[in-house]
Each structure stands twice: as structure tokens, then as C-alpha cells.
Amino acid sequence: MTPALWHPRPHQWWGLGLALTLSAAPHLLRLPIWLSAIWVLAVGWRLSLGVQGRAMPALVIRLLLTLAAGVALYLYFGTVLGRDAGSALLVIMVGLKLLELKQRRDATLLILLSYLLLAIQFMFSQAIAQVVYTTAAVLGITGIWVTLNNPLDERSWRVDMLIAARLLGQAVPLTVILFVLFPRLPGPLWSLPSDAHAARTGLSGEMEPGRISQLALSSAVAFRADFAGHIPPPAQRYWRGPVFEMTDGRRWWGSTEPYASNTTRALPFQPAGEAYRYVLTLEPNGGAWLPALELATSIPADVERLPTLELKAKRPIDVLRRDAFISYPIFQITAATDAELRRNLRLPNTLSERTRQLAQHWRNSVRSDREVIDAALHYFHTEPFVYTLEPPLLGANPIDEFLFETRRGFCEHYASAFTLLMRSAGIPARVVTGYQGGELNPLGGYLIVRQSDAHAWVELWLDEAGWVRFDPTAAVAPERVEHRIDLDLARNGDAVRFQFDEDGLLARGLRSTRFALDALNNGWNQWVLSYGPQRQQDLLSRLGLRNTSWRELAWGLLFGIGAALGVLALLLLRRVPPKRDPICELYARFRKRLAQQGLMSQPNEGPQTLLMRVEQAQLPSTATARRITELYVELRYAPHPDTTLVAELRRAVNNFNTR
Amino acid sequence: MFSAARFSASFFHPWKTLFQNRTGRAAGSAWIDLQPHRIFILPTRAGLGFAGLLLVMLLGAINYSNNLIFGLTFLLAGLGLVTMLHTYRNLAHLQLRAGQGRPGFVGEQLGFQLWLCPGDGRPRHAIKLNAGKAAALTHVSVKSNDVWLHLEAEQRGPLPLGVVTVSSTYPLGLFRTWSRVAFEHSELAYPAPARPGPPPPTLAKGEHQAGIQHAGTEDFRGLRAYRPGDSLRHVHWKALAREQGLLTKEFGSNQARSCWLDFASTPEQDIEARLQRLCRWILEAERAQHSYGLRLPTLSVSPARGNAHRDRCLAALATFGVSA
Numbered sequence: 001m002t003p004a005l006w007h008p009r010p011h012q013w014w015g016l017g018l019a020l021t022l023s024a025a026p027h028l029l030r031l032p033i034w035l036s037a038i039w040v041l042a043v044g045w046r047l048s049l050g051v052q053g054r055a056m057p058a059l060v061i062r063l064l065l066t067l068a069a070g071v072a073l074y075l076y077f078g079t080v081l082g083r084d085a086g087s088a089l090l091v092i093m094v095g096l097k098l099l100e101l102k103q104r105r106d107a108t109l110l111i112l113l114s115y116l117l118l119a120i121q122f123m124f125s126q127a128i129a130q131v132v133y134t135t136a137a138v139l140g141i142t143g144i145w146v147t148l149n150n151p152l153d154e155r156s157w158r159v160d161m162l163i164a165a166r167l168l169g170q171a172v173p174l175t176v177i178l179f180v181l182f183p184r185l186p187g188p189l190w191s192l193p194s195d196a197h198a199a200r201t202g203l204s205g206e207m208e209p210g211r212i213s214q215l216a217l218s219s220a221v222a223f224r225a226d227f228a229g230h231i232p233p234p235a236q237r238y239w240r241g242p243v244f245e246m247t248d249g250r251r252w253w254g255s256t257e258p259y260a261s262n263t264t265r266a267l268p269f270q271p272a273g274e275a276y277r278y279v280l281t282l283e284p285n286g287g288a289w290l291p292a293l294e295l296a297t298s299i300p301a302d303v304e305r306l307p308t309l310e311l312k313a314k315r316p317i318d319v320l321r322r323d324a325f326i327s328y329p330i331f332q333i334t335a336a337t338d339a340e341l342r343r344n345l346r347l348p349n350t351l352s353e354r355t356r357q358l359a360q361h362w363r364n365s366v367r368s369d370r371e372v373i374d375a376a377l378h379y380f381h382t383e384p385f386v387y388t389l390e391p392p393l394l395g396a397n398p399i400d401e402f403l404f405e406t407r408r409g410f411c412e413h414y415a416s417a418f419t420l421l422m423r424s425a426g427i428p429a430r431v432v433t434g435y436q437g438g439e440l441n442p443l444g445g446y447l448i449v450r451q452s453d454a455h456a457w458v459e460l461w462l463d464e465a466g467w468v469r470f471d472p473t474a475a476v477a478p479e480r481v482e483h484r485i486d487l488d489l490a491r492n493g494d495a496v497r498f499q500f501d502e503d504g505l506l507a508r509g510l511r512s513t514r515f516a517l518d519a520l521n522n523g524w525n526q527w528v529l530s531y532g533p534q535r536q537q538d539l540l541s542r543l544g545l546r547n548t549s550w551r552e553l554a555w556g557l558l559f560g561i562g563a564a565l566g567v568l569a570l571l572l573l574r575r576v577p578p579k580r581d582p583i584c585e586l587y588a589r590f591r592k593r594l595a596q597q598g599l600m601s602q603p604n605e606g607p608q609t610l611l612m613r614v615e616q617a618q619l620p621s622t623a624t625a626r627r628i629t630e631l632y633v634e635l636r637y638a639p640h641p642d643t644t645l646v647a648e649l650r651r652a653v654n655n656f657n658t659r
Numbered sequence: 660m661f662s663a664a665r666f667s668a669s670f671f672h673p674w675k676t677l678f679q680n681r682t683g684r685a686a687g688s689a690w691i692d693l694q695p696h697r698i699f700i701l702p703t704r705a706g707l708g709f710a711g712l713l714l715v716m717l718l719g720a721i722n723y724s725n726n727l728i729f730g731l732t733f734l735l736a737g738l739g740l741v742t743m744l745h746t747y748r749n750l751a752h753l754q755l756r757a758g759q760g761r762p763g764f765v766g767e768q769l770g771f772q773l774w775l776c777p778g779d780g781r782p783r784h785a786i787k788l789n790a791g792k793a794a795a796l797t798h799v800s801v802k803s804n805d806v807w808l809h810l811e812a813e814q815r816g817p818l819p820l821g822v823v824t825v826s827s828t829y830p831l832g833l834f835r836t837w838s839r840v841a842f843e844h845s846e847l848a849y850p851a852p853a854r855p856g857p858p859p860p861t862l863a864k865g866e867h868q869a870g871i872q873h874a875g876t877e878d879f880r881g882l883r884a885y886r887p888g889d890s891l892r893h894v895h896w897k898a899l900a901r902e903q904g905l906l907t908k909e910f911g912s913n914q915a916r917s918c919w920l921d922f923a924s925t926p927e928q929d930i931e932a933r934l935q936r937l938c939r940w941i942l943e944a945e946r947a948q949h950s951y952g953l954r955l956p957t958l959s960v961s962p963a964r965g966n967a968h969r970d971r972c973l974a975a976l977a978t979f980g981v982s983a
Contacts, residue, residue, distance in 0.1 A: 105704070105705065112708060115712065118731065119716050119719065119728045122725055122728050122731065123725060123728075126727050131727060134727075138731070138734065138735075142831075149785070149831055149832045150784065152796060152798055163830055167738055167742060167830065168738060170741045171735075171736075171737030171738040171740070172734070172737065173737075174736070174737030174740055174741070175734045175736075175737045178736060179726075179733050182729070182733070185721055319723070319724040319725070528727070528730070529726050529727070530726075531726050532724065532726075568741065568744060569744050572744050572745070572748050573748055575752075575780075
């Protein structure tokens, strides 16, 4: 049996169109313009046909459109799988499904798909604004759903929206219980498509001129660090990322050679000075690096410490993660194998004789390694080097060109040039990338580290001290270490300008607004986006429930939902005492007083017949009874009763005394 | 059908009654209240689809560790659970009562009137009533509301309304809640009038033709106030012109024009055919404003006329030989 055809009324057509638009709009803004245009045209066409009561387009047209859209999508994305292509396919198919709306269940299906599209949009954006939009859209779609389910009449859309708001409002406590108690599993259940997560910027597994300066143009937040005690001074805020030992003169990458002394459980460095405890909330970056403050002693379970002491997660960081660390910004790394030192002395074949000679010159003119280093830093400081975000392009021999010709560069230029100069002078050297600095948010009391804080520095092996950090950029632009780059002034190829605190009133106002927004975002990250297995356990143990198994969680969940539903059912199903008309109420009292006197009135007895019996009974207050009846009949049955008479009726009934 | 899960009642009633047929019985015209233990609720196909969507979203949320998808999934799950309560509430303590119906002839639709009233003062939406092939859909406002169910009469005699299924999927169509109420109320199906044929035999021949055409309009009896439904041909227009208001001229037939419609005098022999003929005669006599009486083997109705008399005669035909 085929279900009956459904003929929505115009307001239901418009509602359905609005529901689809609400859910598809965020996708349409992202999809290629021609695809969005096809969608809008198809939906608009069907709506105009439907509102006029005309039939859906012919099967051939629908098939051709679907086929064409599918092929076009495949040609554009090269696939129909994965997050981007898959969601685009779903969006276009939802639009085309409207073309063949026949039965009521098609409309229900479209409403369900609208919710799904809203959910998928969260794979692209998890900003607070997106949540605000989605909440409004869910309310709208639910209201439209109520409209579609009302087969009888057309009432104001406000009524349906109010019903939807009430339903969703009552669903909120259940949502909270489910969100908090639903057992969270770590990691994906099956392998994700390669484009499962939004495109991320972050530290890269290799470095070449221009890579970090590109990153540095982004003011996106890389991570936030919330310190338990006080915050390390700016000069100690080096957040360690990938360390590079191998180079071909242009490109740098990490060593893949095995290390001999990798198996010991002992800490591979000696902490000194003060310990800092903090929670690092890392934005998803697609890479696997955890840029902890140099150097962290404790590391999370799913993270390994590489021999070069950077921290790397076992899986790419695709979702926000939150880890607690203890770091010692002052430390000594005194252990190194011969192979490690040899590797860090290797020079690329492309390195020019001129560079080698410069280093040899320093080596020959001074005695100690320290003096060689000082000479090199002095060279950067005194020669006309410029620190800029937009350095000129370098040719076949980048180090040489940078050192002797262009002399304009960003931190990666200085770090790689300095490393190779030191290796030429016989000092083992390696490049460390990561972030340097961080902005204190006075509202939240935490440090914000942005992609623009990405940095590269150098570690040199000194026989008496081990691996020691040197920052050649500081020799060129000492402010870099103490102040942030002012991105607004940095994009014209000029030398980098830094942010100082003595800004104008407007700048300060803007900055405090920015801090307030960031504090909001941080709270959002902490409490919503990073709520995972760990956070769930933390929260439960704070409530006194330590080491809860998922089985206990499931029971708690069932109990919580049951209790909430029970309370809601009691509230919803309680009997409301019927609201009685005050006039009827007064008249009922009158009858009751008559009954006390022995004059029982029959339920079907009208006021006039009752009065007649009162008159026959010759009660002393017959006159009052007559007046009460008059007033009651006037108030109840007159087309436009004089409502001021209610007071008189009340007086008369109160004074009515049968004795 | 009744091996279905029930909502809420299971908390308050013994388990052994869980799977029993709980059809309410409405005796006479008493209000019947849809008590919680009479109400069943199950997800609809749309509800199962919604659950499927939630499952897909939940898997996506787990797989992508996306807390916002978790949040949206849970919000929609909460919405579904809340909707269950609202659908149930839409039916709980709804009160029904059979009203004055509309009898009819065999082959016609008989009207059954049901009064609905929210027992707890809450308006109800999109309440569906089904009885056999009859269906109706109504809102129930705070005051009492009536709704009509129409059943086709297939045979003469009382047609019971029987079991009425009251159901609702409001507000989102995710759940269907229903309750079955057996009404003892029935409406009469009169025999279908026979094809036009011989006139009632006791009408004088010759007088008959004129009688059918003009009888009852000849003897002027007097004037009375106009009542809605009076023929405009009988309005005393001159009186209206004299601003005396709307008056109807009353005509009447005298006792001489009364006739007996006798079961024994029909040309047909078959009982049903006789009844159909009598039915035709009653209608014709009434239309002609004759005074007529009905004589059946078991009872007779003395001559009179008017709608009430006609209905009494037709009812006698309908129930003839039918054990009440």
C-alpha cells in the first residue's frame, strides 16, 4: 500500500524551505558558488511550484539534476568520500530531495536531515558563534516540524515556535545530564578520512626559509597555558617544538637515526631553578607536537619524549586537547652520544666556502667555544641585519645569500645560518623550533600563545655545560624575546615592529575587549570542547566519585535521565484546578446557602426556576435572591454585560442570609 | 496489538494487567475519562527514523571526538524523550461522551456525535478518532467540543458505534499514543426507501394524485409566527407589507385525509421489501403533509404527522423483527 500523497499548505512549504535553508546556509557559504547556486535554484523552484499547488518536476528532470550534481561534485572534489566532499554531497542531495517531496514522511526525512546538516557543520567550526547559530536554527527547525505536524489549521508561527521553545527548554536538563555522564571513549572508532578535521596551521615537521614567517602572520591561538602559581618571565617562555638536526642547506628536518641511549627511564636532563605547574590547552594543529614549556618533567600517557626532548603525541592532534605539565625553564642537558654530536656537526655540501671561512676566521682568532659564539652573535648584532616577516626570496645558496647579501630574515633564517656557522666552527649545533613568548590575559590569568609567536632558536653543545640554548634572533632584535610582534604593522615587508605597553587609550580598549573574548573562548575550550574521558573523570572525582567505570557511568546516566524525566512528568501531568468563572463561583455559593436552608437546587435547574421556588418558599431574603438572580442572568447572558456589577453580585451573595 | 509497551501505567499497576486488552467501556452517555492505564504509547516510524539519526550522530561524535555534535545529539535525544511525555499528555485525561447522533437510511452514512472535553483543563491538539472506516481529526479546546464520525449503514437496525480508537502523534509525530473506548451507543439505520411505486392503498384513488401534489396546502387554518424552515410560499407577504412581521400561513389536512400505512397492504411479499415500501410511503405521506399511521404485525403507531412522528415510524420499521 502506498501512503497517501501529501499536499502541504503554502505556509508549510515556506516552513520546509526555511528549515532547509537554516541548516544548509553554513555549508552553502563554504561550498563552491555554482553548487550553492544549484541548491538555491532547485529549492526555490520546488517551493514556488508547491505554493502554487503544482506537481513536482518530472522524473527525468529530477534524475538528470541528481546525476549532474553528483558528477559535478565528483569532478570538483575528485571523490565523494571524506568530510568535505561527503558533506557537500549530502547538502546537495537534501536540496534535490525536496524536488521529489510526495508524502508526509518525505517532509519528516527532510527535517531529520536538516538536523544532521547542522551536526556536520560542527566538523568545520566549533566557535561559540556557530553554537549560537545552531541553537537558533534547531529552535526554528523544531518549530517548523511542529507546524508540519499540525494537520488541522494554520495558526500563528509564534505558537509553534513557543511550543518548540518549550520542548527544547525541557530537553535542556536531559542534555546536560547526557553530556556530563555519557561515557566518553578516547579516540576514533574507525579510521577517519584524511580531511576529517578543519585545515590546521601549526608547527611543521620540517623547516625551510619562509615556513615559520608564514605561520607568524597568523594571529590564531596555538595554545593557552594556565599556570597554577606564578608565570615564568618572558625571557624564559620557550615552548619546545620539533628539533631539527639534518639539513641540505635549505631544508631542515629531524633525525631519523636511532639513538643509543634511548631506553633509560631516567630524566634525560637535570632540572634546575623553579618548577612551573600549568595546564596547556592545545588547539588542534594537525601535527603531533605538544609545545610544552622547556623542559617538561612529566608527560601524558599517549605522548612520547623524543631523544631531542620535544614531546610528540602518538596520533595527530585533531581535536582540542588539555594536558597538565610541570616544567623547568632552567635546566641542563649533559648527556649526548658521539653519534649525536657527529650528526650535529655535519655540513651540507652546498654550503659555500665563504661561510665556512667566516666561521674558520672566528675559530682561529679566539680561543674558546664561548668566544666563537659571542663573535657570531656580535656579527649579527653589528652588521646591518634586519628582522622582517617578509624576507626576500633566496636562491640556490640560501645561507650564503642571507649572510652576505640580503641580510633580511625571520627567525628561521637566523637560526639556520647561526647553526651552520657554528657547525663550521666545530661546535655541534641544532635548530629548535617552537613558540617563544605568550601574552598574559589579565582577565583569565593565563598565557595566550599564538601562531605569530612561532619561533626558531639554536642549541649548541658546550663541553662544560651540555646543550645550551642560544637565540640569534635576540642578537638582531632583542625586543623579540620580550615583546610580541605587532602583526598590524608587520605585513609590508618592513622590519618587524613590536608591541609595547605604552599604547593609546583606544589600543588599550581594543586589547581589553580582545582579552575578554579570549577569556570567553578559553572557558569554552576548557569546559565544552575539551570535555573528554580525562575531564569527565576529573569532574566526577571532584563530585566525590573517583575511578568511575563506564558501567557505573551508564547506570548513573540511566538513573539521572529517569529521575529528570520523572520530575518532568510530574510537572507536566499534574492536574491544574480548572479556573472557574468568578460569576459562576458566586452563584454556586448562593445555591449552597440555599441548600443549607433546605432548598436543594437541581443541577439542571435554571436560575429563573430556582428563583420561583425561592419565592414559593417565602424565604425572608427573597428580595436579595431576586436581585442575585437578576445580576447573575445579566452578567452571564447579556451580550455586553456591565462588569462593574460583579462587585454588587459579590456583596449581595455575601449578605445573602437565609435566616 | 496490545502486547505493546505501555507508558507510565506500568509504574502504578500490577504487571499482570500489562498485556491485557484495556478497552474502556462507556455506558450510556456518561463521560469516560482516558485514565493512564488505558493509554498506550509506541514510537512511530518517524520516531524510529529519529532514533536512527541520533545513533548516526552519536557515532560521528564519538569517532570525531566532537563535543558539539555530542551536545546536539543529546539535545535532540532530550527533545525526543520530552516529546514522549507531551504526546502522552495530549491524550491522558481526555474525556469522551457519545452525543445525539444522526440516524439514516441503509446505504447512507450514519452520524455519531462524540463530545470531547479535556478532563484537566488543558487544550488538546490533533486528536484522531477512528471507528471502523470512520475517521475524524479535531482539536479540543478547554470547553466541550463535538466531533462527528460517519459510518455507512449496511443493514437495517441499530448500528453500534463500537470501539473507537482515540490517538495522537502530536507534537512531532515521533510517538503515537492511543486508547480504545467501546461505546454502547448505536444509531438506527432505517430501511432504504423503495423505488417510487404504488401509492399508499388507503389514500382514495383520484384524490391521491392531487393529494401528493397539493394536499395540505388547501385548508387555510390561520397565521402563526414564522419559524426558520417554513416554506417561503407560505409566508404571509401581505402581512409583512403591513409591517406586521413575518407570519406563516398554516394549512392543515383534516382527519379525513389521514391514512393507514399497513404492512399487510404492500404489493411486495418479502419482509424487507415490504419495509422498504412502507418507508417510501411514510416519506411520501410526510412530504404531502398527510396524517398517517403505521400498522406492523407487532405494533401500530396511531396517525399523526411531523418529523418526530415520521422518525417514530421509521424507527419502528428499523427495529421490526430485530431483537433489541
